[in-house]
Amino acid sequence: xxxxxxxxxxxxxxxxVDETERFPTETVQKMAALGIFGIPVPAxxxxxxxxxxxxxxxxxxxxxxxxxxxxxxxxxxxxCIAPILEHGTPAQKQKYIPKxxxxxxxGAFALTEPNAGTDxxxxxxxxxxxxxxxxxxxxKIFITNAGYAHVYVVMAMTDKSAGTxxxxxxxxxxxxxxxxxxxxxxxxxxxxxxxCELIFENCIIPKENMLGKIGKxxxxxxxxxxxxxxxxxxxxxxxxxxxxxxTVKYIKERKQFGKPLSAFQNTQFQLADLQTRISAARMLVxxxxxxxxxxxxxSADAAMAKLYAAEVAMDMASKAxxxxxxxxxxxxxxxxxxxxxxxxxxxxxxxxEVQRMVIAAHLLK
Amino acid sequence: MNIIVCIKQVPDTSEIRIDPVNGTLIRxxxxxxxxxxxxxxxxxxxxxxxxxxxxxxxxxxxxxxADRALREALAMGAHRAILLTDRKFAGADTLATSHTxxxxxxxxxxxxxxxxxxAIDGDTAQVGPQIAEHLDLPQISxxxxxxxxxxxxxxxxxxxxxxxxxxxxxxxxxxxVLSSAYKSRYMSVKGIIHAYAAEVECWGADLIEVxxxxxxxxxxxxxxxxxxxxxxxxxxxxYELDTQEAVGMIVSKLKEKFxxx
Numbered sequence: 001x002x003x004x005x006x007x008x009x010x011x012x013x014x015x016x017v018d019e020t021e022r023f024p025t026e027t028v029q030k031m032a033a034l035g036i037f038g039i040p041v042p043a044x045x046x047x048x049x050x051x052x053x054x055x056x057x058x059x060x061x062x063x064x065x066x067x068x069x070x071x072x073x074x075x076x077x078x079x080c081i082a083p084i085l086e087h088g089t090p091a092q093k094q095k096y097i098p099k100x101x102x103x104x105x106x107g108a109f110a111l112t113e114p115n116a117g118t119d120x121x122x123x124x125x126x127x128x129x130x131x132x133x134x135x136x137x138x139x140k141i142f143i144t145n146a147g148y149a150h151v152y153v154v155m156a157m158t159d160k161s162a163g164t165x166x167x168x169x170x171x172x173x174x175x176x177x178x179x180x181x182x183x184x185x186x187x188x189x190x191x192x193x194x195x196c197e198l199i200f201e202n203c204i205i206p207k208e209n210m211l212g213k214i215g216k217x218x219x220x221x222x223x224x225x226x227x228x229x230x231x232x233x234x235x236x237x238x239x240x241x242x243x244x245x246x247t248v249k250y251i252k253e254r255k256q257f258g259k260p261l262s263a264f265q266n267t268q269f270q271l272a273d274l275q276t277r278i279s280a281a282r283m284l285v286x287x288x289x290x291x292x293x294x295x296x297x298x299s300a301d302a303a304m305a306k307l308y309a310a311e312v313a314m315d316m317a318s319k320a321x322x323x324x325x326x327x328x329x330x331x332x333x334x335x336x337x338x339x340x341x342x343x344x345x346x347x348x349x350x351x352x353e354v355q356r357m358v359i360a361a362h363l364l365k
Numbered sequence: 366m367n368i369i370v371c372i373k374q375v376p377d378t379s380e381i382r383i384d385p386v387n388g389t390l391i392r393x394x395x396x397x398x399x400x401x402x403x404x405x406x407x408x409x410x411x412x413x414x415x416x417x418x419x420x421x422x423x424x425x426x427x428x429x430x431a432d433r434a435l436r437e438a439l440a441m442g443a444h445r446a447i448l449l450t451d452r453k454f455a456g457a458d459t460l461a462t463s464h465t466x467x468x469x470x471x472x473x474x475x476x477x478x479x480x481x482x483x484a485i486d487g488d489t490a491q492v493g494p495q496i497a498e499h500l501d502l503p504q505i506s507x508x509x510x511x512x513x514x515x516x517x518x519x520x521x522x523x524x525x526x527x528x529x530x531x532x533x534x535x536x537x538x539x540x541x542v543l544s545s546a547y548k549s550r551y552m553s554v555k556g557i558i559h560a561y562a563a564e565v566e567c568w569g570a571d572l573i574e575v576x577x578x579x580x581x582x583x584x585x586x587x588x589x590x591x592x593x594x595x596x597x598x599x600x601x602x603x604y605e606l607d608t609q610e611a612v613g614m615i616v617s618k619l620k621e622k623f624x625x626x
Contacts, residue, residue: 001440001552035554048554058554 002058005034006065014066017192018337023148024192027069032103036062037076041085046098052227053289056234060285063238064245067341068192070238074231075144075193076100079349080107083153083169083224087212092171096151105150109228110140110172110198111221118354120155121164121218125200127156132207134158134170136200139182142348146196147181150174153224154198155217167217171209178203189340226299228349230292233285233305236313236345240278243313243320243338247271250324250333261323274316281309300362307355310345317342366419366513366536368410369473370443371466371480371496372403374427374434378485399434401544402481408547409511409540410479411442417515420444422473426454426465432565440552440560447473451569456582459487463495464584468575469568470500476536477519482507482543493541504539505532509546 009030017024031037039055041047048054055077063070081100084092099105116122125138136156143152152172159166172179182197212220248271251261261267284305291298317339321328328335346352376395384391399407413419423438425431426449435446447469454465470478478500480493490506497504509529510522523530524543552560570580578584606614619625 001554001557005551033553034551035556039554043555049558050554054554054558 001034002036002061005030006061006069010062010069011065014068015331015334015337017066017068018340019191019331021186021191023194024066024069024072025148027066028072028103028106028148031069031073035102036073037103037106038081038101040077041081041097041101045085045093045101047101051289051293052230053286053293056230056285056289059231059234060238060241060282063235064242065238066192067235067239067338068190070235071144071190071193071232072106074228074235075109076107076149078228078231079109079144079224080149080151080153082227083109083211083220084151084171086223087169087216087220088171089208091208092211096171100151106145106148107151107153108143108145108149109224110143110152110154111225112140112142113138114141118351120221121167123155123157123167125154125156126160127158127168127170127205129158130204133204134168134207134210136170136172136178136203136205138200140198140200142185142195143198144193144195144348146198147184147194152198153211154200155221156200158214158217162215164218165215167221168214169211169217169220170205171211172200172203172205176203176205187344189337189342189344191340225349226302227292229302229306229355230285230288230298232345232349233281233288233302233309236306236309236342237278237281237285239338239342239345240274240281240309240313240316243317243335243342244271244275244278246333246335246338247320247323250327254324267323270319274312274319277312278316281305281312284308300359303350303355303358303362306345306350307352307359310342310352313342313345314339366413366417366476367474368413368419368421368477368479369470369475370403370407370410370421370423370438371478371492372407372423372425372434372438373400373481373484374398374425374431375400375484375486397430397433399437400481400484400486402483402485402542404481404549405544405547406479406481406540406542407438407441407443408549409508409542410477411550412547413477413513414442414444417513419477422447422475424449424466424469424473426450426457426462429567435565436560436563437552439563439565440556441550442553442556446563446565448565448567449569449573450567453570453577453580456585457580458585458587459489459491460495460586461580461582461584463492463499464575464579465573466492467496467499468573468579470496471574472572476517477513478502478537478539480539480541482541490541493539497539500539502537502539503534504541505534506541508540508542511540 035048038047039050040052043049059070059074100107127134127136154170154172158168178201180199182199185195254261288298288301288305320335374397377398381395382391410421414421421443422445423443424447483490505521507524508521509524512520517535520533
């Protein structure tokens, strides 16, 4: 179903969305109608009642057509719905999850700051208690879905002296006084997705919007990113498979030296190796998703899936251009877009270096 | 309003190849799909569900794996699914198939029976009209568009070679739908998850109301004499002429081949 939807509704827009850096609002509405924004959400909270494995497959199929579309779903589901589902109070779940799951509201997650990237603990955004509220001040950068999302899960320092134990998570709604969207980034890839700065200037958040307990924000953020990595790994996997599909189509048609490129054994062997690695990446992604569904620790599995799938995506997209030759370097063919889109999967929701830290920490604990 | 949609699971002929030696279809590895005309018929039923609250039942005759086509229909929004499966149904031609379906339909209450015009693996366009005959119901074939007044009256736009006919009839009736008439919706994620666990009723010959001699190979008068692939045609000839010259050329060619005198 998702494959057919991606092929007929998403793929035809992908080049234009990339070229014009346009957020694909019409695709978002269509995905909402089909229930794509609430796949792993229980039916009683308005979701489809599916699981992470299904969600990962959906992100993969969407990303094979358009990585922008894949990340919109991934950031919404993994980074906004998941922490509210896992750490929210019953009232918070009732208030936010049904509208997020239906796609009426889009979600986002705000951790990164100008001085807190991989070193996420160096948060400078503050939340100061004042009566029944917290007052937020500071700014966040590189926030996916910003400007289109209604619900933001935001990390802020409630106690600077306590280090990571001084970070707390909040749910901030669009339109809250003192909360505004800043600069929109001009990016190399996933150019249709919205990536902006968030600005908090004396933004008053009621205490009931605190997500989880005070001082528990860092743990929530790290756990959220563990889950998010499955989504990004699935996105990278989709990019890799999408680049492969385009390559297979091209080399069957393109003739040089009197025969199609697909008839050369060098081409065949390279493709065989690449597809083997794509399939291995798929097994890692599904294994991490399956473990999350089973409720067992999947942190290292998600890191391995993301690390490997991102590297396969980069390699596959780069080789796809090579197979296409000069045409592949032009925007007439989609493979140069796949390469630009692939690069971010080695960076966001933890760089490849962070994934290696997570995997090593798991090994050496 | 109770709507029954008769569907068929068919090999996706856009991906099928023909064995050049014995002329039969190579079905290995070819995906099975809901026949496109039937899928448009299902969409019509689902639109009537959305607009008039109709109850939609899908029914198919086929092997146990045809269950998949029914689950797809459930995921798109059908309420109930019935699989007619029995060794006694095997080897059916269009007549035996229509008898089997009619036998099942006698056991269900219906206002509107929808079938596709024809199946892409047979192209006979016979089963829908035969069902109407067996059940003694009015039928409108080649349906392009249907409106329902919410009571009993159906107005249908029917495609014929020269144009369209607008026909009106009362329920219960049978319509056969063209694939171009209705663009089918996608399954929803919720629908797919629901369809996994949903019940597909399996009915054998004992549960339907039809004489046994009408079923399966026994009830099938059709005999396939031979199956073969059409030979490859020679490349055509291309001329660039103005209209007058072109007409003269075509007429002389037709005369040359004794197609016209």
